[in-house]
Amino acid sequence: MLRRRILTERPSMSLPPSNNYQSTAASKDINQTIVNALTAKNFNETLTIIVNQCRQLSDANQVTLSYAPDGDFNNTIQAHSFSEKYKEYNPLDLQLLNGEIFRDLQRANKSRRKTQKELVAHSIWKNKEIFKDHSCLKHPQVCGYLITPIRAIDNSIIGALLFSDKITGDFTLRDTKRIEQLAGVIARAFDLQMHQEKIDQLLKSLTKQQRLLEDQKQELKKRATDISYLSKHDELTGLDNRSALKEKLQWSISMAELNHQILAVVMLDLDHFKLVNDSLGHQAGDKILITIGTRLINSVRQADIVARHGGDEFVLVLNDQSSAAATLNLLQRTLEDIQQPIQYANQEINVTCSIGFSLFPKDGQDAETLLKHADTALHQTKKDSRGQFSFFRPEMQKELQERVSLETELRHAVQQNEFELHYQPQVDMNSGNIIGLEALIRWQHPRLGVIPPAQFIPLAEEIGLISQIGEWVLKTACQQNKSWQNEGHSKVTVAVNFSAKQLMQTNIVQLVNNVLSESGLEARYLVIEITESLSMTDPETTITIMQALKTLGVKISIDDFGTGYSNLSYLKRFPIDEIKIDRAFVKDITTDPHDLAITKTIIAIAHCLDLKVIAEGIETQSQLALLIQQKCDMMQGYYFSRPLTAESCSQLLVENPSIKLDEIRQNKYQRSLLIVDDEKRILSSIKRLLRPLKLNIFEAENAEAALELMALHKIDVILCDIMMPGMDGIEFFSRIHQMYPETTRIILSGQTNFNVATDAINRGAIYKFLTKPWKNDKLCSEIEAAFRHHEASFEQRNESVE
Numbered sequence: 001m002l003r004r005r006i007l008t009e010r011p012s013m014s015l016p017p018s019n020n021y022q023s024t025a026a027s028k029d030i031n032q033t034i035v036n037a038l039t040a041k042n043f044n045e046t047l048t049i050i051v052n053q054c055r056q057l058s059d060a061n062q063v064t065l066s067y068a069p070d071g072d073f074n075n076t077i078q079a080h081s082f083s084e085k086y087k088e089y090n091p092l093d094l095q096l097l098n099g100e101i102f103r104d105l106q107r108a109n110k111s112r113r114k115t116q117k118e119l120v121a122h123s124i125w126k127n128k129e130i131f132k133d134h135s136c137l138k139h140p141q142v143c144g145y146l147i148t149p150i151r152a153i154d155n156s157i158i159g160a161l162l163f164s165d166k167i168t169g170d171f172t173l174r175d176t177k178r179i180e181q182l183a184g185v186i187a188r189a190f191d192l193q194m195h196q197e198k199i200d201q202l203l204k205s206l207t208k209q210q211r212l213l214e215d216q217k218q219e220l221k222k223r224a225t226d227i228s229y230l231s232k233h234d235e236l237t238g239l240d241n242r243s244a245l246k247e248k249l250q251w252s253i254s255m256a257e258l259n260h261q262i263l264a265v266v267m268l269d270l271d272h273f274k275l276v277n278d279s280l281g282h283q284a285g286d287k288i289l290i291t292i293g294t295r296l297i298n299s300v301r302q303a304d305i306v307a308r309h310g311g312d313e314f315v316l317v318l319n320d321q322s323s324a325a326a327t328l329n330l331l332q333r334t335l336e337d338i339q340q341p342i343q344y345a346n347q348e349i350n351v352t353c354s355i356g357f358s359l360f361p362k363d364g365q366d367a368e369t370l371l372k373h374a375d376t377a378l379h380q381t382k383k384d385s386r387g388q389f390s391f392f393r394p395e396m397q398k399e400l401q402e403r404v405s406l407e408t409e410l411r412h413a414v415q416q417n418e419f420e421l422h423y424q425p426q427v428d429m430n431s432g433n434i435i436g437l438e439a440l441i442r443w444q445h446p447r448l449g450v451i452p453p454a455q456f457i458p459l460a461e462e463i464g465l466i467s468q469i470g471e472w473v474l475k476t477a478c479q480q481n482k483s484w485q486n487e488g489h490s491k492v493t494v495a496v497n498f499s500a501k502q503l504m505q506t507n508i509v510q511l512v513n514n515v516l517s518e519s520g521l522e523a524r525y526l527v528i529e530i531t532e533s534l535s536m537t538d539p540e541t542t543i544t545i546m547q548a549l550k551t552l553g554v555k556i557s558i559d560d561f562g563t564g565y566s567n568l569s570y571l572k573r574f575p576i577d578e579i580k581i582d583r584a585f586v587k588d589i590t591t592d593p594h595d596l597a598i599t600k601t602i603i604a605i606a607h608c609l610d611l612k613v614i615a616e617g618i619e620t621q622s623q624l625a626l627l628i629q630q631k632c633d634m635m636q637g638y639y640f641s642r643p644l645t646a647e648s649c650s651q652l653l654v655e656n657p658s659i660k661l662d663e664i665r666q667n668k669y670q671r672s673l674l675i676v677d678d679e680k681r682i683l684s685s686i687k688r689l690l691r692p693l694k695l696n697i698f699e700a701e702n703a704e705a706a707l708e709l710m711a712l713h714k715i716d717v718i719l720c721d722i723m724m725p726g727m728d729g730i731e732f733f734s735r736i737h738q739m740y741p742e743t744t745r746i747i748l749s750g751q752t753n754f755n756v757a758t759d760a761i762n763r764g765a766i767y768k769f770l771t772k773p774w775k776n777d778k779l780c781s782e783i784e785a786a787f788r789h790h791e792a793s794f795e796q797r798n799e800s801v802e
């Protein structure tokens, strides 16, 4: 018969005298087991060890331990221990049973029943229909069981311990107590386990925190390295910065001192970098600086130092220099490297730089002095020979001091308005009349007297005063011209020089417009002179600004033409009105065939582009005559007038003088002969001999004087001695051949040097070679023949032109 015995059914039942269940020993053992088991890595293993131990101690056929640390009894961790008899049961069946047991226990727990009552509660599920068919309970041998909750320290139920089917008889009250004790021990073990888990979690989070801390430490370390890198390096180029330079330079000096070596400190500054940066943008500027940095690194040895000193300034420290000459060689190469074009956004940027350097131990013993002296030398280069290099000389220090005081005085001059405008007339070469005035600034220095613009305009540009000065010049020149016009003088233009920085000023067009309207001067009476080199620095921007200025109605002139390497295609695109031939070409125009050739070419190009040409720096009539022959349109120079104060210029405008051009132009044809010989006696006798030929005869005692006469007069035939002091006859004729190819040239030589004569004839420089002493008849007939030859070739030239 099925006999289910549970404790509650027989609460009064006494404990059997002999019981395998030994409580104290059991708890001790189980305690030990639990402690041992907890050290096992796997928690399931722990539970299994516990239930096995419990079954052995309790004499039950089955012990099941369920553990639900988070109170979810549908999801418990279970361990079972079965006697041989129970092995056939599927432990999974017990899962369901356990769930129900737990829920019952929970209900019991909620109703705050005591342990015994909880145990009573188990009778409830025993009678429940749901378990009626449960294989476990249906087993003929299963006749009694005991179940007790396992409570956490906070009294919540976290598990249950089920003892089923005591082998040796019914479960007794004693059994319940012992089992409760066991449950208590297990509960403490679970607590321990839970704490262990928490500790593990804490440890895990601690490890995580530790890792996080380690990462942060690494990040901080990296940042510290970055900061240390940045504190020693230039961010843009990656080169050493000022602070690293000082440290390294000091070290290099110590080494050089120890090894008795020469060391060079080189300071390098890019020319007009600000202009490039402003016009092409900062990205282009950055690209230039990075490229230059790389080029510098590549141009020196690894042991040398390359630093960016700030802005567009770099410093090289060249260790162990064998001599100053070796340093110069290296710097020459560096200059060439830097001048290589830089590609940027489909265009080539050309950069030049200026260099100054000092040498250890000659020019200084410490870093500061060597850097200061290299900087002084750099200033000198910038002043005298941009794009080159200079080495430090002690006298430069004095010049630098002067410059610094000039700078202070210039600032003062702007505030005190110590400037004055002078005006130099410009003359039309067709009418001979004044048609314009160039405004030229002068600084009336209280101590040094008049300072010319070349001495302070570049400084004003450098220290940022040029806009203020330029604005004053523009206003004063326009107001002055308007007031002269108001006084009734014939209307002329006034030309104002614009410096590079002034032209690139953002508001320049607006400024010109305002000045014109404030002064009341019509725009067509204002000429803006822009130097050729300036216009070519950034031609596209220049074109844009010029176009904007042209819309105002002003005229634009390209100043110093011929010195700025014009790109002719840009010249065509510039919206300009005139070109001013630089004084440098005019100066030797009568003696230097190249200058004459350049001048002729400039005039020809300008006329082809429909531009007027003004020649500046004309000091002599011969220069003027030559330029008239070349059809130059206007002139400016001391020959007509020096720059005048406003007062003197007013006077000049009243007098309104003009150049008598007809006196200079030669229109009527008359056979003209130039005799060149350093012996006066020969000049007189030839002149006398040729009198019957009715020639217009000119004489010169040397080649220079002859060239002057050539410029002033139209000469057909030249008779020249071969041996002359200074320039000899052959050299003279080769120049004449280039400058005046249509002249007929005869050598009259005391020597018969056939080689020289043949060479000259072959080069086409000479028409005839005659010898001294001459036979009168022969000389007369040769001269006559030379004129006929000359006239015949003139006719031929005319015919071919026609």
Ligand SMILES: Nc1nc2c(ncn2[C@@H]2O[C@H](COP(=O)(O)O[C@H]3[C@@H](O)[C@H](n4cnc5c(=O)[nH]c(N)nc54)O[C@@H]3COP(=O)(O)O)[C@@H](O)[C@H]2O)c(=O)[nH]1
Pocket: 424, 438, 439, 440, 441, 452, 453, 454, 457, 473, 497, 498, 499, 529, 559, 560, 583, 616, 617, 618, 619, 636, 637, 638, 639, 643
């Ligand atoms: N940005 C500005 N630049 C200016 C301004 N005023 C002048 N300048 C520039 O300074 C340079 C030197 O000028 P300056 O010393 O006045 O010399 C001018 C003439 O005096 C001189 N000149 C004229 N004729 C002759 C001559 O026959 N012989 C001779 N040796 N010199 C002569 O030439 C200078 C005029 O040059 P240019 O302007 O090229 O026509 C000079 O470059 C000026 O441009 C200013 O206000 N702003």
